[in-house]
Amino acid sequence: MSDTSAYARVRERLQQTALLESALAVLEWDERTMMPPEAGGYRAEQIRHLAGLIHERRTAKELGEWLEELEPESVGRHSPEGCDIYWAWRDYQRHCRLPQRLVEELAEATVLGQQAWAEARKRNDFAAFLPHLEKILRLKREQAEAWGYDEEPYDALLDEYEPGARCRDVAPLLAELQSELTPLVEAITSAPRQAPFEILQRCYPVAVQREFARETTRRIGFDYSRGRLDETDHPFCTSLGPDDCRILTRYDERYFSGGFFGALHEAGHGLYDQGLPKERFGLPSGTYVSLGIHESQSRLWENSVGRSLAFWKWRFEAAQEAFPEALRDVSLADFHFAVNHVRPSWIRVEADEVTYNLHIVIRFELERALVQGELAPADLPGAWNEAYERLLGIRPEDDRVGVLQDIHWSAGLIGYFPTYTLGNLYAAQFLEAASTALGNLEELVARGEFEPLLEWLRRNIHVYGRRYLPGELVQRISGRPLESRPLITYLRRRFEPLYGLE
Ligand code: ZN
DSSP: OOHHHHHHHHHHHHHHHHHHHHHHHHHHHHHHHTOOGGGHHHHHHHHHHHHHHHHHHHTOHHHHHHHHHTOTTTSOSSSHHHHHHHHHHHHHHHHHHSOHHHHHHHHHHHHHHHHHHHHHHHHTOHHHHHHHHHHHHHHHHHHHHHHOOSSOHHHHHHHHHSTTOOHHHHHHHHHHHHHHHHHHHHHHHTOSOOOOGGGGGSOOOHHHHHHHHHHHHHHHTOOTTSEEEEEOSSOOEEEEETTEEEEEEOOBTTBHHHHHHHHHHHHHHHHHHHHSOGGGTTSGGGSOOOHHHHHHHHHIIIIIITTSHHHHHHHHHHHHHHOHHHHTTOOHHHHHHHTTOOOOOSOGGGOOHHHHHHHHHHHHHHHHHHHHTSSOGGGHHHHHHHHHHHHHSOOOSSTTTTTTSOSTGGGTOTTOTHHHHHHHHHHHHHHHHHHHHHSOHHHHHHTTOOHHHHHHHHHHTGGGTTSSOHHHHHHHHHSSOOOSHHHHHHHHHHHHHHTTOO
């Protein structure tokens, strides 16, 4: 049999599996937007059944045999076909290395873990969640051993979300960020000038916010003939097909930033999905490369672009027209300062750009120690509170706003947190390169011309799917490995003048 026919079979199999996966995504999107409450039981059965079919197809023996025929160890993974073979083989092996018993135990432990976590958070009762966390950790360590690693088990877990990333490289970057950002947060907190945050808590009618967010995301390039913007409790972005990208946000009449920047963030994810080669949908060469790179696109549009002065030079007048009651007496400078309000807080998802990464540094330190067995789960609340005091200067008043705030650990998502800060680091380094290439990025943004930036992102990142690892993309784009300097410089340039710290 020729290689071409083996590849054709692999390709067909992957695309058929993508049909099932995207059907699953439709069910999940509906569950989080439209589904009536009583429909949950049957929906869970549908999802479980489909997920089972998908798992069977991914781990089917014949897929492994076709892949082996293609000698995956020897193909170059940068061409579209090589990329498909490389990742299909890697994913196949990772699936096959996990004993069925472990897969089932993990699935059960994380379903029960999430229920226990939700209940424990409600009652501020970490002890009730502790046995679940202990079990999940034990299973995740077992998973790491099954997948294998060179230096430490955490690497195997991190690699699932950020292929190629290693603690050896990530830890120093986070340490550099921490040593720069903790003093910056202190300086900002005690600066005499503070952001007029109250502006954002005036009345912003939801119907108008909806229209404003839709029009703004359309203008930055989100294609509404191939996507939709809807509402949900926990905003996200999902693609239901090559021409069907769904983004979701949540509006609050008394808080402008939540809905608007939520929409911009998800639209950033959506622009990446819409920029992947659609004829390769469902194949690795048509799939996003990592969570960190995905997050770099959302954070770039939400923050680097969306919270810049240039952006509001373009959009503030329209905002004033849309929300005359809230913004009539507000200046562009005050509005821009307000949307860049910095204050240490307990809750990561509500954090500003400066403090956000410190939340991630804390999660990374703690979960790495948990996985290494250097920190006992029972000691977690104490270690958490101590870290918040040390890095952010605040101590959570209870575990609800402390160690119980995030769903990740109860869902078995260990090794996931670093991708949030990696996203910010990538975004800053990409933006430096884009600014150099485009020359007058700020002027373009101030005129509402986003096409050149989007086109640059498409050409340098989106079109490649998984053909380059995140680290390779960074190297190709900037000529350097990932560094902390671009993000630190970016944050200082934006926030020091605002707070009068120059
Ligand atoms: Zn995101």
